[in-house]
Amino acid sequence: MFPWSTLFLLALAHLVRADQVIFSDDSLSNGWQDWSWGSTIDYAATNIKEDASSLSVVSTAYSALSLKAPATIGNFAGLRFDIAGDNPPIQFYIQSTTDNSQSPTIPLTAFSKTVNSSAFTSVLVDFSQLPPTGAPLGAGTWDRINFQALGDGATYNLDNLVLVDSIVIAPKFLSAEPIGANVIAVTGQGAIDFTTLQVKLNGKPVAVKNIQTVPTVDISSKTITYLTLSSRFSPGSLVISAGNGTSFSYTIPAATNGSINQHNSFPINDRIYGVNFPTDAAYIQHLGVTISRKGGNAETAYNPFGDFTNAGNDWYFENRAADNSDDWVGWVQGAESEAIMLLPALDWVSKDATSYSYSKSVYPDQAKFDPYNADAGNGQLADGTWVTPPDPTTAYVPWNVTAAKQFLSGLVHKPEVVTIDNEIEIASNTHQDMHPNPLGYDEILQRVLNFGGVAKEALPTVQVAAPSTCAWWYYWTSTIGDSDKAAHNGSDFLPWFLQQMAAHDKATKQRLLDFLDIHYYYAPDTSANDDAAKALRLRMSRSLWDPTYVDESWINGTAYNSQPNPDKVMLIPRMQALIQQYYPGTKLSIGEFSSGADTELTGGLLTVDMLGIFGKHKLDQATYWATPDEKGPIGLAYWLFRGYGTTFGSQSAEVSIPSFNPDLLGIYAGTNAQHNNATLVVVNKDPVNPVSLHLAGLPAGSFFLRHFGGQAGIAKFQTTIKIDSADLLVVPAHTAVFLQQLK
Ligand SMILES: *[C@@H]1O[C@H](CO)[C@@H](O)[C@H](O)[C@H]1NC(C)=O
Ligand SMILES: *[C@@H]1O[C@H](CO)[C@@H](O)[C@H](O)[C@H]1NC(C)=O
Ligand SMILES: *[C@@H]1O[C@H](CO)[C@@H](O)[C@H](O)[C@H]1NC(C)=O
Ligand SMILES: *[C@@H]1O[C@H](CO)[C@@H](O)[C@H](O)[C@H]1NC(C)=O
Numbered sequence: 001m002f003p004w005s006t007l008f009l010l011a012l013a014h015l016v017r018a019d020q021v022i023f024s025d026d027s028l029s030n031g032w033q034d035w036s037w038g039s040t041i042d043y044a045a046t047n048i049k050e051d052a053s054s055l056s057v058v059s060t061a062y063s064a065l066s067l068k069a070p071a072t073i074g075n076f077a078g079l080r081f082d083i084a085g086d087n088p089p090i091q092f093y094i095q096s097t098t099d100n101s102q103s104p105t106i107p108l109t110a111f112s113k114t115v116n117s118s119a120f121t122s123v124l125v126d127f128s129q130l131p132p133t134g135a136p137l138g139a140g141t142w143d144r145i146n147f148q149a150l151g152d153g154a155t156y157n158l159d160n161l162v163l164v165d166s167i168v169i170a171p172k173f174l175s176a177e178p179i180g181a182n183v184i185a186v187t188g189q190g191a192i193d194f195t196t197l198q199v200k201l202n203g204k205p206v207a208v209k210n211i212q213t214v215p216t217v218d219i220s221s222k223t224i225t226y227l228t229l230s231s232r233f234s235p236g237s238l239v240i241s242a243g244n245g246t247s248f249s250y251t252i253p254a255a256t257n258g259s260i261n262q263h264n265s266f267p268i269n270d271r272i273y274g275v276n277f278p279t280d281a282a283y284i285q286h287l288g289v290t291i292s293r294k295g296g297n298a299e300t301a302y303n304p305f306g307d308f309t310n311a312g313n314d315w316y317f318e319n320r321a322a323d324n325s326d327d328w329v330g331w332v333q334g335a336e337s338e339a340i341m342l343l344p345a346l347d348w349v350s351k352d353a354t355s356y357s358y359s360k361s362v363y364p365d366q367a368k369f370d371p372y373n374a375d376a377g378n379g380q381l382a383d384g385t386w387v388t389p390p391d392p393t394t395a396y397v398p399w400n401v402t403a404a405k406q407f408l409s410g411l412v413h414k415p416e417v418v419t420i421d422n423e424i425e426i427a428s429n430t431h432q433d434m435h436p437n438p439l440g441y442d443e444i445l446q447r448v449l450n451f452g453g454v455a456k457e458a459l460p461t462v463q464v465a466a467p468s469t470c471a472w473w474y475y476w477t478s479t480i481g482d483s484d485k486a487a488h489n490g491s492d493f494l495p496w497f498l499q500q501m502a503a504h505d506k507a508t509k510q511r512l513l514d515f516l517d518i519h520y521y522y523a524p525d526t527s528a529n530d531d532a533a534k535a536l537r538l539r540m541s542r543s544l545w546d547p548t549y550v551d552e553s554w555i556n557g558t559a560y561n562s563q564p565n566p567d568k569v570m571l572i573p574r575m576q577a578l579i580q581q582y583y584p585g586t587k588l589s590i591g592e593f594s595s596g597a598d599t600e601l602t603g604g605l606l607t608v609d610m611l612g613i614f615g616k617h618k619l620d621q622a623t624y625w626a627t628p629d630e631k632g633p634i635g636l637a638y639w640l641f642r643g644y645g646t647t648f649g650s651q652s653a654e655v656s657i658p659s660f661n662p663d664l665l666g667i668y669a670g671t672n673a674q675h676n677n678a679t680l681v682v683v684n685k686d687p688v689n690p691v692s693l694h695l696a697g698l699p700a701g702s703f704f705l706r707h708f709g710g711q712a713g714i715a716k717f718q719t720t721i722k723i724d725s726a727d728l729l730v731v732p733a734h735t736a737v738f739l740q741q742l743k
């Protein structure tokens with residue numbers, strides 16, 4: 001007889017996995033290999049130890065302890081290790097040697113902020129929710145674990161590295177917040193028992209009439225549950241208690257009254273939902289990216305006849321291989337995004353993928369050298385002055401309009417927009433090796449005319465965007481400075497530029513400049529990232545539009561320009577007024593902008609506010625710098641407006657709130673021209689209090705709801721809710737919501 005019990009045991013043996021030890025005491029085990037680089041490693045260190053010895057690591061800048069498994073490790077739940085050192089500046093990532101793909105890089109501080117050298121701290125990396133976004137590691141041929149030092153190198157000890165088979169998650173409420181008209185959004189971990197939960201509004205118990213747990217997208221270890229209450233929210237106290245001591249309380253504030261009017265609307269240019277360098281077609285689709293830009297400092301030296309570029313002052317003036325622009329436009333357009341391609345407009349482009357301008361053998365006294373290439377320097381002496389650059393042919397070949405025309409004429413895939421280079425007003429810094437002389441008004445204009453001209457000849461339907469000026473200071477002056485301005489009748493730069501372009505285009509009877517393109521980075525300093533900095537970050541979007549907002553930066557001091565109200569940026573209306581005055585019909589583009597806080601929730605909330613402002617204030621085009629992480633806060637802002645084909649709509653509709661305070665609230669109404677489906681985006685910038693809105697004109701009925709932020713943090717949540725005309729619409733603190741009417 002066949003021994004069924006044996007088969008059962010065999011099957012069990014196959015199913016029950018065990019933990020796998022990678023390192024303990026003094027050696028690697030289970031076939032793990034040392035693939036480290038630039039590091040001194042002692043497997044039997046005794047300077048600090050658990051049991052007999054530990055593993056000590058001394059890594060030089062950007063080098064790593066790298067351990068390779070004999071087989072893929074994706075089936076394990078996580079990695080546990082003990083670490084000691086004085087908060088060693090290292091980052092952690094998992095890699096595949098098959099295709100070189102890798103997980104996000106995670107700073108040690110994301111796991112533990114208090115690693116010290118007197119005792120080991122135990123760290124557990126849960127593969128189902130990697131910091132900072134909580135995204136899972138995902139499927140892959142993972143077989144390599146790296147502990148990489150940052151720029152100053154790192155010294156630390158490790159012990160007891162173990163891949164763990166399972167991570168048991170104790171039931172836990174992470175958050176419970178009021179949202180919509182009568183819904184409590186609960187996030188949690190583990191198997192939560194909702195039957196013990198009690199909700200009280202103004203002291204009176206409220207029944208929960210429906211409980212819906214939905215899978216969270218991207219963060220499989222958390223759940224979100226929507227509890228629909230039998231009563232609508234009203235001003236007063238709201239207490240949600242788990243029956244065992246855990247509770248969350250809020251004050252639902254009195255209504256902020258206002259109205260929306262879908263019938264008073266105007267078109268949004270959908271090119272405002274752009275990014276620089278989307279990662280792939282799925283990214284474009286998931287985030288609803290409408291236009292993609294291939295730009296930035298390195299593209300200035302892009303040589304299309306070989307696909308080389310040079311990093312300039314961003315990285316030791318080194319050449320490297322570059323993506324082919326023609327192919328790039330092809331795949332981006334294939335993913336249904338429009339394309340903005342940079343056309344180099346200086347006199348040189350990279351000659352190969354390996355040369356660099358400042359060899360140590362020629363310039364031994366430079367202040368810094370590339371940690372990966374000790375011979376490549378930064379071109380500057382210790383006191384910050386530049387060395388005299390070498391012959392440009394050291395790293396470059398000549399570039400001119402003939403070459404540009406040949407390149408553009410040969411394109412198989414034609415971009416919708418060409419920008420004439422990038423921030424060339426500061427090329428004497430960013431590309432000091434090939435353009436050491438400061439650029440002035442005339443040279444910038446001449447290059448736009450020359451290269452914009454060949455762009456229009458080679459691609460007659462292309463739209464030209466220029467001059468892609470980097471910042472407020474250079475909107476009004478040049479690197480040469482006062483003498484240059486004086487030589488141009490004292491005129492500020494951009495107004496002068498618009499006048500010259502208008503005069504040129506009038507003379508040639510052809511529009512060369514389609515977009516006035518500028519870059520915009522906020523001037524206020526929010527780097528402290530404390531509560532005050534976060535509040536400043538969320539209110540500084542007022543500089544995009546608000547004629548009463550005094551910029552909270554050096555801009556509010558000495559003006560250095562002749563513009564009206566120079567202490568207020570009011571960027572979009574200001575630029576639109578200049579265009580109206582000097583070259584009507586020119587569109588306005590912001591080719592680079594940023595929240596300045598790509599991994600911060602408040603950076604994501606600010607980006608939601610910005611995308612709303614761009615639509616409301618009739619901006620024509622905008623591309624975020626650089627690539628937002630699809631699952632990070634900035635990616636979520638795009639997802640909120642446009643994710644997976646569910647969009648804000650083609651029209652911006654009127655919103656009126658008499659007591660509107662833009663420091664604490666952003667609110668944008670939309671509609672689609674075809675069906676008049678109402679949409680609404682609300683950003684509650686208040687860090688503590690929910691906001692309750694009463695909006696006349698918001699249609700009653702069912703709405704699709706998306707949200708991120710609040711205590712639930714950076715993750716995608718969505719459901720369907722109902723709102724009646726008398727209801728309050730509640731939005732939790734530090735949360736962005738998107739509503740779309742379901743007809
Ligand atoms: C060092 O880290 C250990 C483990 O995390 C901790 O118990 C100990 O209090 C820390 N010591 C100091 C001085 O911070
Ligand atoms: C009460 O239960 C919730 C959910 O199960 C849990 O998150 C919380 O830690 C518990 N609190 C106490 C004090 O046990
Ligand atoms: C908002 O409107 C309601 C009536 O719809 C009114 O009771 C309330 O006082 C208003 N709130 C404010 C702040 O004006
Ligand atoms: C561009 O450079 C090429 C070769 O270096 C030269 O033949 C051509 O005349 C130049 N074109 C212009 C407009 O100067």
Ligand SMILES: *[C@@H]1O[C@H](CO)[C@@H](O)[C@H](O)[C@H]1NC(C)=O
Nearest residue numbers: 488489490491492496499562
């Ligand atoms: C120079 O500027 C003044 C005003 O500042 C203006 O009236 C005048 O027309 C300008 N001249 C030229 C040649 O642009």
Ligand SMILES: *[C@@H]1O[C@H](CO)[C@@H](O)[C@H](O)[C@H]1NC(C)=O
Nearest residue numbers: 550551552553554555556557
């Ligand atoms: C002007 O900017 C500074 C920071 O540079 C800020 O401290 C100050 O509050 C600002 N002034 C006003 C009126 O906002």
Ligand SMILES: *[C@@H]1O[C@H](CO)[C@@H](O)[C@H](O)[C@H]1NC(C)=O
Nearest residue numbers: 646675676677740741742743
């Ligand atoms: C908009 O409303 C129409 C009905 O008027 C409906 O068919 C359509 O699905 C709605 N669109 C969205 C995106 O909800």
